[in-house]
Amino acid sequence: MTRQNLRKLTERQSAVIAAVKADGELGRRIRDMGLVPGTVVTVCGRAPLYDPVALRVMGYTLTLRNNEADYIEVVVED
Amino acid sequence: MEATIALAGNPNSGKSTLFNALTGARQRVGNYPGVTVEKKEGRYELNGIKLNIVDLPGTYSLTAYSPEEVVARDFLVDQRPALVVHIVDAANLGRNLYLTLQFLELGVPVVIALNMIDVAVERGIRIDAEKLAHLLRLPVVPTVARSGKGKEALMEAVAAVVQSRAPIDPLFISYGNEIDPVLSELGRRIQAAGFLTQRFPARWTALKYLEGDEQVRALGAKADPRLHAELEAAVARLADHLQSTADTYPEAVIADQRYGFISLILKQGVVTRTGDLNRLFLSDKIDQVVTQRFVGPLFMAAVVYGLYHFTFGISKAPVAWVEGFFGGLKGLAEAHLSDGPLKSLIASGIIDGAGGVLGYTPLIMFMFFGISLLEDSGYLARVAYMLDRVFRAFGLHGSSVMAFVVSGGIAGGCAVPGVMATRTLKSPRERLATLLTAPFMNCGAKLPVFALLVAAFFESHEALVMLAITVLAWAGALLVAKLLRVTVIKGAATPFVMELPPYRLPTLKGLLIHTWERTWQYIKKAGTVILAISILLWAMMSFPQLPEVVQAQFEERRAAVLAAAPAEIAAEMAAVEKEAGEGVELSEQAQAVKEQLLTIEAEKAGAALEHSIAGRIGRALEGVSALAGFDWRTNIALVGGFAAKEVVVSTLGTAYSLGEVDPEESGSLSEKLAAAPGWRPLTALSLIVFTMFYAPCFVAVVCISREAGTWRWGAFSMIFNTLLAFTLAVLIYQTGSALGF
Numbered sequence: 001m002t003r004q005n006l007r008k009l010t011e012r013q014s015a016v017i018a019a020v021k022a023d024g025e026l027g028r029r030i031r032d033m034g035l036v037p038g039t040v041v042t043v044c045g046r047a048p049l050y051d052p053v054a055l056r057v058m059g060y061t062l063t064l065r066n067n068e069a070d071y072i073e074v075v076v077e078d
Numbered sequence: 079m080e081a082t083i084a085l086a087g088n089p090n091s092g093k094s095t096l097f098n099a100l101t102g103a104r105q106r107v108g109n110y111p112g113v114t115v116e117k118k119e120g121r122y123e124l125n126g127i128k129l130n131i132v133d134l135p136g137t138y139s140l141t142a143y144s145p146e147e148v149v150a151r152d153f154l155v156d157q158r159p160a161l162v163v164h165i166v167d168a169a170n171l172g173r174n175l176y177l178t179l180q181f182l183e184l185g186v187p188v189v190i191a192l193n194m195i196d197v198a199v200e201r202g203i204r205i206d207a208e209k210l211a212h213l214l215r216l217p218v219v220p221t222v223a224r225s226g227k228g229k230e231a232l233m234e235a236v237a238a239v240v241q242s243r244a245p246i247d248p249l250f251i252s253y254g255n256e257i258d259p260v261l262s263e264l265g266r267r268i269q270a271a272g273f274l275t276q277r278f279p280a281r282w283t284a285l286k287y288l289e290g291d292e293q294v295r296a297l298g299a300k301a302d303p304r305l306h307a308e309l310e311a312a313v314a315r316l317a318d319h320l321q322s323t324a325d326t327y328p329e330a331v332i333a334d335q336r337y338g339f340i341s342l343i344l345k346q347g348v349v350t351r352t353g354d355l356n357r358l359f360l361s362d363k364i365d366q367v368v369t370q371r372f373v374g375p376l377f378m379a380a381v382v383y384g385l386y387h388f389t390f391g392i393s394k395a396p397v398a399w400v401e402g403f404f405g406g407l408k409g410l411a412e413a414h415l416s417d418g419p420l421k422s423l424i425a426s427g428i429i430d431g432a433g434g435v436l437g438y439t440p441l442i443m444f445m446f447f448g449i450s451l452l453e454d455s456g457y458l459a460r461v462a463y464m465l466d467r468v469f470r471a472f473g474l475h476g477s478s479v480m481a482f483v484v485s486g487g488i489a490g491g492c493a494v495p496g497v498m499a500t501r502t503l504k505s506p507r508e509r510l511a512t513l514l515t516a517p518f519m520n521c522g523a524k525l526p527v528f529a530l531l532v533a534a535f536f537e538s539h540e541a542l543v544m545l546a547i548t549v550l551a552w553a554g555a556l557l558v559a560k561l562l563r564v565t566v567i568k569g570a571a572t573p574f575v576m577e578l579p580p581y582r583l584p585t586l587k588g589l590l591i592h593t594w595e596r597t598w599q600y601i602k603k604a605g606t607v608i609l610a611i612s613i614l615l616w617a618m619m620s621f622p623q624l625p626e627v628v629q630a631q632f633e634e635r636r637a638a639v640l641a642a643a644p645a646e647i648a649a650e651m652a653a654v655e656k657e658a659g660e661g662v663e664l665s666e667q668a669q670a671v672k673e674q675l676l677t678i679e680a681e682k683a684g685a686a687l688e689h690s691i692a693g694r695i696g697r698a699l700e701g702v703s704a705l706a707g708f709d710w711r712t713n714i715a716l717v718g719g720f721a722a723k724e725v726v727v728s729t730l731g732t733a734y735s736l737g738e739v740d741p742e743e744s745g746s747l748s749e750k751l752a753a754a755p756g757w758r759p760l761t762a763l764s765l766i767v768f769t770m771f772y773a774p775c776f777v778a779v780v781c782i783s784r785e786a787g788t789w790r791w792g793a794f795s796m797i798f799n800t801l802l803a804f805t806l807a808v809l810i811y812q813t814g815s816a817l818g819f
Binding site for chain 2: 020024031036048064
């Protein structure tokens with residue numbers, strides 16, 4: 001069990017969200033899309049310039065910029 | 079009995095498809111007051127109940143952060159629809175119910191359409207609709223909007239709720255032992271003071287204060303400043319407490335608890351899954367190819383080029399029909415009306431103006447069809463995803479690329495459909511920056527101007543100069559976008575938290591309705607303004623007319639030429655004129671006489687133009703424009719170019735007394751310019767840059783104003799672009815002159 005930044009996940013890696021540190025509009029958008037503590041996310045791809053990242057969340061696909069992913073902490077099963 | 083109901087749901091939940099299936103072509107499209115969000119309404123009749131269905135914008139939530147959400151929320155609060163039909167993507171029940179809860183907390187009756195149930199089943203998701211209905215205490219009807227399945231059952235359920243007219247209490251969710259006591263306390267005080275209770279349930283207002291909702295707080299501050307301050311203080315205390323004890327925010331706790339509430343419901347046997355939740359479906363497999371690091375950009379370039387070709391290639395024929403029709407009409411008017419201002423008004427003002435308005439419609443139609451196809455299929459979201467990194471650097475959005483390309487990013491587009499293409503952009507600041515900079519691209523109307531100048535001064539480097547022109551337009555648009563985003567449209571990048579919807583085959587019905595609505599809106603709303611302005615521009619170029627003395631002088635010269643010609647030649651010319659035959663062979667001598675007459679005619683037109691308001695503006699500006707190397711003739715041409723950029727060529731022809739020059743065949747004008755005093759390659763370069771960046775044609779300005787929602791942005795684009803273009807032109811001309819070019 002390691003706690004780390006969502007940005008650092010590699011492709012195909014899964015993790016559980018531990019905390020979302022953003023507030024304001026960004027925080028609200030992140031939570032509106034179901035990214036709340038306890039949700040499982042899987043990195044399913046990165047754009048050609050490695051940013052944004054595409055995530056698999058609750059059975060659908062979501063995109064997020066790297067600097068937005070920085071606000072999300074995840075726990076990875078070792 | 080009549081009732082209004084609202085359709086709501088997440089983007090990509092099939093809401094528009096269901097709306098189209100219910101109302102067919104009986105739709106009205108308008109705008110919500112004060113914002114550019116589209117308002118669609120339609121009618122449906124069932125068992126004698128007349129339903130007015132309002133299609134609310136697709137949203138994930140009901141915050142105050144986006145105009146779409148504010149509009150949806152205000153509609154629910156102020157118009158009090160009998161109920162909301164919430165279209166829920168059955169395959170994403172958890173995330174979709176998050177919005178349902180917000181409707182229920184607002185105290186609005188809800189009927190759930192469990193849409194795309196077929197896709198859910200395919201993906202191994204089984205949903206117990208009855209159980210969900212029981213737990214949420216509202217009707218849940220499985221539907222497949224594409225095929226219309228479940229449509230009748232859904233509307234039966236709607237009719238039952240409308241008829242029962244049972245008032246419902248707002249849903250009460252527990253937000254945990256930190257928030258609940260505060261929420262109840264604030265709710266009590268709000269209720270007791272009657273604070274905003276006309277519009278919102280008391281507990282909801284309290285909740286919005288905890289979430290830091292700006293709209294509600296602004297309303298509260300106005301309604302009762304004292305209670306507002308007390309509420310703010312209580313919220314601040316709670317926020318501090320949460321921060322120090324749990325390192326979190328009230329709004330985070332609220333969101334967590336909402337999702338907790340949802341998962342409690344879903345766990346009671348509502349959803350059962352067979353198979354792996356993260357299994358790769360067809361859509362994911364497509365994405366592995368079309369968003370792949372190397373294949374992705376290539377495929378995207380092909381799609382974007384395809385859209386460009388589709389818009390401008392296929393619409394060529396219909397554009398030619400429209401032009402042919404108005405050309406014929408103009409010919410008829412010219413043949414049957416007697417000479418004078420009325421004839422000129424009808425032929426050059428009204429008919430050319432109306433032709434101008436309708437000439438754009440095929441472009442707009444094909445562009446919207448193409449873009450809707452990309453949007454509905456889900457590919458446009460991938461374009462935004464792949465290009466975000468590049469465009470974000472300039473304060474734009476990945477989808478901005480569509481507007482730029484259609485506007486002339488591939489030389490030869492048109493800014494009018496280009497500006498309209500920004501509608502697919504949901505981020506307001508990025509969208510505004512895009513629609514203000516898209517007109518810098520080299521549209522098809524600027525190309526004849528460039529061709530003329532390149533042919534006259536840079537003939538040996540034609541290909542290179544044309545390439546440089548395209549690169550310059552992109553560089554200019556992107557840099558100016560960046561400039562605007564750090565000055566007048568300042569603000570952080572809109573979050574790129576975006577769904578990549580599964581690929582879907584768009585429905586033809588949806589595409590056609592969409593295309594038709596947008597095109598009709600353009601004709602109806604923009605068309606009248608455009609017609610009026612084109613008549614105004616015509617008047618500027620035609621009035622005041624030459625004084626009679628001067629007109630008489632030209633007439634005398636004409637008469638003198640005819641008198642000097644031998645009698646049989648004059649007779650020959652008169653005979654030809656009577657038959658109005660243009661193809662008739664004239665003898666060599668007669669040809670020479672005719673050319674003399676044409677020269678006089680062209681000189682007269684040149685004198686008349688110089689005498690007109692436009693001519694006077696051109697003269698008056700000469701002192702300033704000389705800094706960029708432009709004389710009064712160029713100035714008049716540039717004023718004319720505000721009508722449409724290719725008019726620069728024909729006006730320049732008139733000003734140089736060559737008569738009206740066809741923009742497509744400007745060889746004679748090229749020769750004239752190459753030899754004219756005051757013209758050198760540097761002048762041409764300065765003019766090329768000015769033409770590229772100065773005020774968009776007024777049709778584009780009208781569209782910018784409409785898309786931006788206010789005339790101010792239209793005026794801004796005229797003034798700002800012209801100043802920018804002039805600065806650049808002066809810089810080029812002065813530096814070049816100093817360097818001895």
